[in-house]
Amino acid sequence: MDKHLITRGVQRSPFWKFILWILPWGMLLGWGLYGAYLCLAEGLNQTNMDNRFAFGLWIYLDLTVIAFGAGAFFTGFLLYILKRHELKSVINSAVVLGLICYSGAIAVLMVDVGQPLRAWFTFWHPNVHSMLTEVTFCLTCYLTVLILEYAPIVLKNRQIRKIPSYLVFEFNLHKLMVVFAGVGAFLSFFHQGSLGGLYGVLRGRPFAFREELGIWPSTFFLFILSAMAAGPSFILLTTWLVEKLSRKRLVKHETLSYLGKLSGIMLTVYILFKSIDTLIWINSTSPSSGFPAFEYYDRAAFGTWVLFAEVVVFGLLPALLLLRKRFREHRGWLITSAVFVLAGVALNRFVLTIQTLALPTLVFDEFLSYLPSWQEVATFSLVIAYGVVLYSVSFRYLPLFPQERELAQSY
Amino acid sequence: MPLTLTRRDILKFVGGSIAGIMVTPIPWKLLDDVSIWTQNGPWIPKVPRGALTTSFSTCALCPAGCGVQARCVNGIPYFLSGTRNHPVNNGTLCPSGVAAHHLAYHPLRLKTPVQVTRGNGTIEVRPVSLDDVLRKISVASGNSTGAKGSLALLDQRPGRTVSLFYRKQLARHDHGIYLVSPTDPILITQCLDEMAETPFGPVGYHLENVRTILSFAAPVLDGWGTPAQTSPMLRTRHSSEQNAVKVIQIDSRHSRSAQLADQWIPLKPKTEAALAFGIAHVIIRDGLYDKRVIGRRIPDFNIPGKHSYSDLIGRFTPDHTSELTGVSSDVIVSTAHSLVARGPSVAIGDGDSGGGPLGKEAEIAIWGLNILLGALESNGSIVQRREAPVPEGFSSKELSPVMGISAIPDHSIGLLLIDGSDPGDPLPWSLLERKLIPRQSLVVACSPTLTGLAQHAQYVVPTPAHLEALTDIPTIVSSATATFSISAPLLKRPEGMTDAIEIMAKVFETEGSMEDLLKQRTSAIFATRRGCVFKAGTGTTVPITELGSPDEFWTELTAGGMWTDDPIRSKPFFQFHFMGRAPDAYQRMLDAGEAVSPLDGPLTPEMLTVLPYGRRAEVGGAQLSPLMTKLYQESGLHRSSKVAVLNPATAKKFDLVHGEQGILATACGTQKVGIRVDAAVMPGVIEIAAGPEPIGQAGNEIVQEQNILELIDPDQALPWRAFRATLRKA
């Protein structure tokens, strides 16, 4: 039915199967749109956020997906700037994932702010000292870059590429991709950092507050490193997942293994600095502002195990596994390690966003709990459904994995 | 050349238009205007613009009668504050008073007379004409004269000039009853009348003379007296000043006064009489009283061969009292000693608004203590008070007597008229309902809003709201001298509002207007040339003699002024019966003292003791500004009637945790309450506010008010300050 749209030389499931696959996600998307509509039309009273838990699921989601989406910039950087051609086979997929993560995050942010119609004030009257300004500027710029990176992939659709003007434009745009890769890396570097800085600068929240290095708190750099660790793992994992779901070989194992290695190296560096940072924070930053650090791990379910899980189980362990070639060569270990890397980074973002707000500041504050409302979950799933749909459509109609054709023929 | 438009041409045109639009103001101006629209959209109320003025009046929400200064825009008050130097409040206001100018906009405000039908959880209203209501009253009134029950008028703000009018009219009626809420200070007068050999009259307090206050569950630091009386005490709390007033709060509840007092003595519910006896026991045992005075003036102090006060007190040894009240004997002894050592001291009963009265015996026991402590001596802290002069024709013998609810036989009232519906003190409807002739009685309330008892009436006639109504403020119970002030309207009343006096006048087929009545009263006061007048405009107080005419007096009073009587010289000491003069006094007092606390009642595992409470002026929904959600829901500073406070141990026993919902049940019904855990609360009790919720935004739906007093078994009768209920998880 839609065969003429599908890239040559690759096999895609029949159209009805594709529709069957899309349908539930489409329904989830619809539900999500309804939830988001309620939040926009009725106001954020539809959420379970409140004055004390002013940031909730959405900010957590944003921080996490943007860390995961870091694969796009990191891969682009390695491929176009450092010329690591191994990554050519995943760059398109990485770009789509990046686009999904970033556009999803921005869409949720637009629901999250109370006055989206005035959101442009941030551009018109920016407070250049705010991390959120940095995030906003970089996110929008980088999203533009991602769209420009995604455009050539779309233009390479089997039908679209037949239009000479599009193809010629694509060709020329693609030649300049190094510029976008560079700009993207630059922007990503800053907004990944600023997202870390977002909480790191909160002097009033000693759980999150970190001393400044230069003009940024240490979490700025930790976020960049952890995003660089999470990005390749996310690409690895999604690629593997798509391979499983589509029952195709899409990239060579060396590529996945290489992604794992990248993740492992970055994670090792990250964990090293994270440990140093944690020690400084526990022994100096936090107590000097009147907060004994152990109290943070004294409440509800948030024991020291959280820190242990984040640094050791989901940090050191996958880092060591991924650094060893033997484990990388083994699919099971590779995938498990990647999952652990992502879990570690997701946990880090959770701790920073949710636990920070749950913890009391004033002596007579209570430890707070927060459970998102269905509208929040719906909006959350909107992004996931949107991501799955966009990825599925892209996978079906666009050449996401250049090696697929070749691998299919060598089967 | 023929004009053929290809898709490409259209695309080009569109492209050009888009490029063109970008260099016109359209997108940029729209962006700007839309964001301005989010800032000034039509759904955002516009603030009033206009001339700013200042007016004065008197707050009529509670018996204190605070002076109010209103900042107005276009003549409409937008910010209230206390009148500077006002004798009652000296520039301060309570939170209810601060937001009192909102009451005119209360969402449950009635616009026309209505017929009320109570359903399950909701109330339906049907507008009717005032004539319809009057006709119904007339029929019912005819019935009541025709021996089909009596005509009762429940005055929820007794002591006003209009109350005198009512009593006078009721006295002329064959079956007229003038009914007041049992928590009213009038009960104290009744107690004193029972104790004194000769009629005693009202009393007041010279709290400025006092160094120790022993409060028996009275909200002394939270709305009992006037702000001018309590503010100095509160300001010197925690100070090391020698002469600072020490407040000892005897309270089963961790009430606000208990929190604020210098010492809190928690006792088992309903054992106040026992503790008063226990303290008296120590004073007498250790000879800490003026034997000469007591021996001479207390006829029943010690009567050989007969049951005397000494005998009674003799039973209440510290150990026995401790057993009864749960207060340790050391505390009983030390309290008695410190009351004497740190005199002058005074004991205050009177109960708490929502919690109801202490009960007659307990009051008598407390007054006995006061006499032992010398508080009624001529230089003591309790003084006799003159009432403000009344016009001719309103002397007490021309008035119908003041009746408490217990004095009225069950099923005897055929027509019940309610003036108020939102009093300072609540009256459980179940108690009132028992007095009505089943199915044949008519209840008509005059109320600005459909709240409180008005929800139980068949017909409600809308009266002007607070600050729209003209009314006078009687003397507050704690005042040492008579006072008189007038709450003059600051707001124009809307069409269709009728003063209660006009309805009542029609019932009694007479003439009556609030303004005339108050003018008569002010003239009567003026005529005595006694006392002095506070002028709100200048913040000064001048002798009444400086005013030239009753009209001038009237003008001052209606402009937020206040008249204060000259203090009277204390009359010589009276003879008092410490147990009252009733024949069975000894037994009744003994029973009251030995009464078992509900905490010690028949124990089933799920039973606990409910302690209802309330603040004056905040038990009636119509007296809560919609903005009071700030205090009730939005800050939790005042607990709403849907929040029950428990000791953690109690909560654990009932398997409930903080924030959960529980079901409270008695034989009379069930109520859903939110559980709040508080370590300071007495184990085994549940503290719960008797009062409505404020109705905030979008709260126009009329919902039956939840009031814990509805769970009281009418058979249990008075007092209702503690009752047993079961609690389970919702």
Add this chain to the structure above:
Amino acid sequence: MIKKGSPGFWSGFGVALVIGWLAFPRILYRSLEQPVQFSHAIHTGETVGMTCDGCHTFSNDGRFAGIPTLVQCAGCHADVVGETEAEEHFVKEYIKQRREVPWHVYARQPDNAHFSHADHVNVGGIVCERCHGSHGTSGSLRPFEENRISGYSRDIWGANISGVKSNAWEGMKMNDCVACHNENNHRSACLDCHK
């Protein structure tokens, strides 16, 4: 691909310009006639000889009364003075019926802006004309133009749709306030002008 320079492109461009610069301002603003035609010129002219502060007064607390109320007008206009139609209309519809005139105020700022005339006139020494232009000598009241979206008077944004202004009284947006404040080294905290 759209090639710049093609006629289709430029015609679209031209149409957009015409709509944007000519039609849009007319659509954006709603024109409202003032309820009464008032001539400042007659009142401040030689025969009557009133001054601005004769009607636009300050109260003791520094508040500006703004437009005079009916009471002030009734001082002279208790009955029809002169022969104009507007005068007759004013006396008949408002004075006799004791109804305040629902003027549309050209310079009305939104609720969130605080503006103290006392501050600017008494302390700043700014003359009325600086911000209100020659309004005080106008012979008639022009229609009030209300922005259909924001509800603002057009005078706030300024007569020129581009927002460019050549006189101080053309436009009273925040930028205009700020520009003057910056020039004169006056207070510049947000809350100085916002409430």
Add this chain to the structure above:
Amino acid sequence: MDQATVKQSRYGMAIDLDRCTGCGACLMACAVENNVSPGRPTVNERTGTTWMRVIEVQDGRAFPAAETAFIPMMCQQCEEETPCVSVCPQNAVEVDPETGIVGQIPQRCLGCRYCMTACPYHARYYNWWDPQWPEGMEKALNPDVAPRMRGVVEKCNFCHGRLHDARAKAAAKGSREINPTDYIPACVESCPVQAITFGDLNDEAADVARQAKSERAFRFLSRLGTEPKVYYLSGRSWVQRLADRELARSKKETVHG
């Protein structure tokens, strides 16, 4: 900015916790003065808008020994490193150098709530609903304070409308210097026990400046280094120890709200 001609003020408050009775008049006066709207039926302690909030705290002892204190808590007007100012992406929050007052402009705010997470005092409030007043009540709004809209953050600004008034009053006399008695926030005016003192901390003679230097004075979370301008006073050591967690821990008692 021409600061030479205008007096530099540092408006601050001193709240005597030994006097505060938790009556809530300040809270109500604040809401009335600042046109805060009544709450919805479902509103609670965490979604409500109370620029000034009185928090009831206990010393943690059980019945019958528990002692209670009431802490009126509003924007603490931090002077240094003001946590909410630097985070706002679009300059909707600023510290007025002339008065030291932390200003919040709801009309500029986009409702990201970042400032709320930044504030350790939880003194910022978000409009989760469209503010509404019962019919007719808008006629009783304070003309000096603009109502806000849904989706923005608001907070205490020391009744800035009253400062405008005081300035206008001074301007009526041709002066730029306000009379200190003309500028008193609503909570201070309405406190029945005069527990709150307000004034210019730079003015040595002002009551508030003297109180701030008292031995009983302390500030909450002062170790964060934000230099709040709201001081609290108490002679009770357990209350003083509520200032921060290290202090609270210095005695064996645990304290909770």
Add this chain to the structure above:
Amino acid sequence: MLPWVYEFRWDLGHIIFLGVFYSVVILIAFTLVRALIRAIRDFKNHRVDHIMWQATFEDLPTPVRACRHELSGEVANRTCPNEFDCRECRTHELFLRKNPASPGGTTPRASGEEQLFGLSFPLDRYYDRGHTWVQPDKDGTVKVGLNDLGARLIGSVENVQLPVIGSRLEVHGTAWHVTRGGADTRILSPIEGTVVEVGGPGKGWYLKVRPEGMETAVRHLLRGAEIKPWLTRELERLQFALSADGVGMSLADGGVPVEDLPKSSPKTDWDAVWGEMFLEA
């Protein structure tokens, strides 16, 4: 945002932050415009065909993109970096210089025919990877036609869209279009030059083209000993392409493709097979 907008200050923070922002915006815009300008230039320079082939080539699987010297066994593993255009290829030149016997350097014999796997591949002509051949004529023009495998793949076509006489062909630009059933393919032009005459399936040749400089014009085309290894791979590919489709037929081991493949297996997805074999992406 802009110096005249309220709250802009000429302080370090604003200058750095907004400086960086505007730099990024300008860089992005500049790059976009540059791509646009280049695209327009490419249009003007008639590089469209070339670019389309280049884009297609990039998306071909690596084995297909093998260098002719890999086919001839001269080098183990080499992917063509020049889109099968050896005319300017330095490496090709080096190979030829190093190994004068390299098949790529031979000239086709005047006549002779080779039967490869039952297919006829006359040795008097040059072969392009797009299954066309080029046969130089005496008059300086060349004939262009489909090779035997190509012809069998297409069979008897329904529609052939040949270029108009006088139009210019680019190397690996579109020579002509073939449609049959639902399938449609473009045949790559093996040579650069001007079309002087058009033929068709029946004539044994499709186009007569006048190239510029015969010597270089055919340099990139396969010849002689190169043909067999290439054809081997092509048949393997064909085998795979046919088997990839569930309903597709398969060439029996060593079997010879029939004269009209589409006719013999109408259910096969010929669009896919054509695309694969005629190097479409």
